[in-house]
Amino acid sequence: MAVLAEGLPSQRESLAAELSGISGRRRTKNLVMTALMLLAVVMVGFVLLLVLATVVTKGWSIVVGSFPDWFSKDIQLRPRVAGPGMKAAIIGTCVITFTATLIAVPLGIAGAVYLNEYGRTRPFARVLRFLANVMAGVPSIVMGLFIYVFWVVPRGTNGLNGFSGSLALACLMLPIVVRSSEEMLRLVPQNLRDASYALGASTSRTTLRVVLPKASPGVISGCLLAIARAAGETAPLIFTIGAAKATNWSVFKGTNTSLSMQIYGNAKESFVTAQQRAWGAALTLIALAFLFTVAARLLSARLARTR
Amino acid sequence: MNTLPADLPDLRPRRQILDRLFRGSTFAAGALILVILVLIAWTVTQKSLPVFRSEGIRFFTQRRWAPSNEIYGALSFIYGTAVTALIAVVISVPISVGIALFTTQIAPSWLKKWLVSLTDLVAVVPSVVFGLWGIIFLAPKLVGVYKTINGWFEGWPVLGHIFGHASVGRTFMTAGLILSVMITPIITSIAREVIETCPQTDRDGALALGATRWEMITGAVLPHSLGGIVGAVMLGLGRAMGETIAVALVIGSSPSITANVFSSGDSLPSVIAFQWGEATSELKRSALIAMGLTLFILTIVVNLTATAVVNRATKKVQGA
Numbered sequence: 288m289a290v291l292a293e294g295l296p297s298q299r300e301s302l303a304a305e306l307s308g309i310s311g312r313r314r315t316k317n318l319v320m321t322a323l324m325l326l327a328v329v330m331v332g333f334v335l336l337l338v339l340a341t342v343v344t345k346g347w348s349i350v351v352g353s354f355p356d357w358f359s360k361d362i363q364l365r366p367r368v369a370g371p372g373m374k375a376a377i378i379g380t381c382v383i384t385f386t387a388t389l390i391a392v393p394l395g396i397a398g399a400v401y402l403n404e405y406g407r408t409r410p411f412a413r414v415l416r417f418l419a420n421v422m423a424g425v426p427s428i429v430m431g432l433f434i435y436v437f438w439v440v441p442r443g444t445n446g447l448n449g450f451s452g453s454l455a456l457a458c459l460m461l462p463i464v465v466r467s468s469e470e471m472l473r474l475v476p477q478n479l480r481d482a483s484y485a486l487g488a489s490t491s492r493t494t495l496r497v498v499l500p501k502a503s504p505g506v507i508s509g510c511l512l513a514i515a516r517a518a519g520e521t522a523p524l525i526f527t528i529g530a531a532k533a534t535n536w537s538v539f540k541g542t543n544t545s546l547s548m549q550i551y552g553n554a555k556e557s558f559v560t561a562q563q564r565a566w567g568a569a570l571t572l573i574a575l576a577f578l579f580t581v582a583a584r585l586l587s588a589r590l591a592r593t594r
Numbered sequence: 595m596n597t598l599p600a601d602l603p604d605l606r607p608r609r610q611i612l613d614r615l616f617r618g619s620t621f622a623a624g625a626l627i628l629v630i631l632v633l634i635a636w637t638v639t640q641k642s643l644p645v646f647r648s649e650g651i652r653f654f655t656q657r658r659w660a661p662s663n664e665i666y667g668a669l670s671f672i673y674g675t676a677v678t679a680l681i682a683v684v685i686s687v688p689i690s691v692g693i694a695l696f697t698t699q700i701a702p703s704w705l706k707k708w709l710v711s712l713t714d715l716v717a718v719v720p721s722v723v724f725g726l727w728g729i730i731f732l733a734p735k736l737v738g739v740y741k742t743i744n745g746w747f748e749g750w751p752v753l754g755h756i757f758g759h760a761s762v763g764r765t766f767m768t769a770g771l772i773l774s775v776m777i778t779p780i781i782t783s784i785a786r787e788v789i790e791t792c793p794q795t796d797r798d799g800a801l802a803l804g805a806t807r808w809e810m811i812t813g814a815v816l817p818h819s820l821g822g823i824v825g826a827v828m829l830g831l832g833r834a835m836g837e838t839i840a841v842a843l844v845i846g847s848s849p850s851i852t853a854n855v856f857s858s859g860d861s862l863p864s865v866i867a868f869q870w871g872e873a874t875s876e877l878k879r880s881a882l883i884a885m886g887l888t889l890f891i892l893t894i895v896v897n898l899t900a901t902a903v904v905n906r907a908t909k910k911v912q913g914a
Contacts, residue, residue: 317806321700327692328709334775335716338727397623405617406624417901418627424829424897425634425890426836428863432886433634436641458630465627489609491616519720522838525867547722547839554726554843562730569723580718584711 339573346570349563357567362532362549366561373549373568375534380545380575383449383528384518386538387456391517392510394457395464396499399506402465403472404494416469423462430458431523439527447529449538452545455523460513467509471502504590511583515576521547546572634890642884644877653884659849659865661873666881668888670849674766674861675889678841679834681770681855682777687827689774690781695811697782698789699797710786717779725843728772733763733844740767740856758854764846767855769864772840777830784829788822788907789815821907828900832893838863862889 350357353371360372398415406412434455439446475498483493499506529542530552546568553565645653649666656667697709740760747753792815800810816823846858847868860868866882866889873879 313806313809317808320808320811324692324696324700327689328696328712330689331693331716331775331778332712335712335719338719338724341727341731342723394623394626397620398627401617401620401624405620412624415624415627418631420901421894421897422627422631424832424836424893425631426838426863426893428836428838428866429634429638429886429890429893432866432883433630433638436637436883437633440641461630462627465624489613491613492609494616515718519718519722521720521722522863522867525870547720550722550726551839551843554722554729565726565730569726572720573718573723576718576720580714 342566342569342573345563345566346568349567350570357571361534362544363560363564364532366553366556367558369560369563371564371567373546373564373571375532376544376546376549376568377571378534378536379449379528379531379543380518380547380572382536382538383452383524383543383545384456384514386450386453387460387517388510388514390453390457391460391464391513395461395510395513396468396506398461398465399468399472400494400499402469404490404498419462419465422458423466426522427455427459427520428522428525431455431526434458434523435526447527447542448540449528449535449543451527452524452543453538455527456517456520459520459523460517463513463516464510467512468502468506471505471509472498474505475501504586508583508586508590511579511586515579515583518579519547519572519576521545521551524548525551546575638883638887638890641880642887644880645884648877649881653881654888657849657851661869661875661878661881664877666877668862668881668885670851671860671862671865671885672888673851674845674849674859675835675863675892677766677855677859678769678773678845678861679831681767682773682834683827683831685770685774686778686781686830690778690826690830691785691823693778693782694785694789695815697786699807699811699815710783713779713782716775721776721837721840722843724772724776725840728768728840728844729764732772733768735763736765736768736771737761737763740765744856755853756855758852758856760856762846762858764844764858765856766845766859769841769845769859769861770855772844773834773837776837776840777834780833781826781830784826784904785819785823788819788826788904791822792818819907822904825900825904825907828896828903832896832900835896836863836889836893838867842867862886862892 349371356371357373358377359374360370362372362375363370398419402412402416406415434451438454439451479497479501480493483497484490488496524545524547528545528548530548531542531544535541535543549568550565550572553561553568556562556565645666648664649656653666653668654672655669656665657669658665658667659670693709693713697706701709737760740757740763743757744760747757796814796818797810800814801807805813841861842864845860845864847860847864848858849860849865850857852859862885866885869878870882873882
């Protein structure tokens with residue numbers, strides 16, 4: 288009976304309706320509400336498609352139309368002049384996000400290891416878990432202001448560089464990495480740890496050799512999502528990286544720029560040429576963010592298969 | 595165990611040191627969260643002090659924002675933050691809960707996976723892209739819509755003021771609409787998780803009593819998950835309040851306190867981002883940082899309440 292009910296929900300309900308003689312009013316209400324729920328799904332899908340379609344159609348010609356220029360030329364200095372080139376922002380986004388990843392991912396995973404392997408239910412671990420949630424809710428603009436006050440101001444004009452931006456993004460990523468990694472570490476079966484202890488391994492060895500490798504697909508997937516999120520952020524960078532239009536590979540020297548900053552700056556302009564650049568940068572940024580998300584997806588799909 | 599064979603080196607002291615070192619460094623990484631939060635509160639408060647010294651409590655109670663006269667009142671920005679976040683939540687809640695219910699109660703399992711991906715994809719789109727789409731694509735198209743709606747309610751007692759005169763596309767309403775799309779993934783995913791904890795027996799019981807699917811949802815699923823959904827909505831509210839770039843682009847950046855949702859306004863994060871570049875005086879920067887502090891405190895209060903509500907709801911569910 289249970290199997291039948293699980294497998295055939297629609298038949299089950301129509302049968303129930305037949306048997307109980309559900310009144311037309313109740314049946315209509317059920318139908319209307321079901322349609323409304325479906326409408327909610329369709330609406331969000333429609334908006335998402337509309338946004339993506341607009342970005343692709345408006346950004347395509349400048350990104351792909353003049354193929355190598357978009358990726359190989361620096362940014363046009365005057366907003367009203369046409370001319371592709373977003374290399375500075377593409378390099379900036381990659382360099383800044385990469386540096387932020389180097390900072391946030393090891394720290395975040397180590398923090399998660401503390402919470403799940405050492406702290407567990409201790410009061411301090413509980414407080415930290417709670418604070419990680421609080422920190423995840425702090426608006427990104429506040430992280431930017433914090434790094435500005437804490438890191439940029441003491442360094443004067445030299446403080447405006449890619450590294451300051453990376454610090455702000457790392458603050459944003461840290462709680463995300465901690466939370467997702469801890470979740471993944473918790474899924475590692477306890478008997479694997481016990482087996483390792485029984486062989487005489489210490490907690491550190493067990494964690495590094497047994498627990499982390501077992502959890503790695505999930506941990507990496509969480510990190511990739513955090514990277515995708517950070518790469519798209521604008522607010523923390525406004526206060527920290529300054530404004531540049533030429534490519535700057537260095538995170539420590541000189542101001543920098545990013546795709547998100549270019550979108551923000553050009554979206555405010557009324558010139559079509561500037562707006563065109565904004566759409567192009569948006570297309571590039573979305574492609575980048577989707578790339579990381581798809582990679583994360585594939586990893587967690589693999590994880591689900593091996594379990 | 596205490597004696598080792600003579601030919602085996604005793605590794606214990608070295609291993610113990612390494613183990614302690616490892617433990618210590620993971621502890622330090624974890625404690626970093628606490629350190630950063632304390633540092634945020636401390637340093638941002640420090641830099642806010644100049645404006646609090648010069649304005650006092652008026653910083654929160656006065657509407658006027660006139661940096662050229664050194665008058666800094668944050669009230670209209672706080673108002674704008676509240677209004678846009680509220681609009682976003684009012685629009686997003688029925689949609690998010692609808693999607694969550696459809697995904698968990700109605701959709702067959704093959705479709706479920708796709709629906710989850712759909713809402714996750716919305717979360718992947720960077721907020722600045724929503725802002726760009728809002729300012730160039732959506733806002734100009736909305737002017738006409740706003741005018742039509744204004745026409746319907748012209749002269750009505752309350753609604754006539756809320757849906758008041760419309761002339762521009764960059765308004766509280768536009769910001770609220772964009773925000774509602776942006777917070778839908780977070781509300782949907784939490785609501786989905788909460789709804790999925792509803793026991794199958796409750797649902798089967800309702801159906802066995804002759805309930806239609808909708809009656810099963812209102813009778814069994816929603817009462818069970820109400821607490822969690824409220825918490826999810828508050829988390830969405832917190833996210834909407836702190837959202838910067840998308841709002842900065844579509845809200846119109848002219849501080850105002852009016853019931854009319856079709857008028858331009860400004861919000862806390864938006865003004866910080868928008869006026870930062872032109873803020874050269876120490877006092878103005880301090881005022882903008884103080885608004886960041888206000889935002890920090892507001893979002894923490896909202897998020898803490900949300901967490902408490904969710905925790906209480908899950909405890910109640912587990913207890914029942």
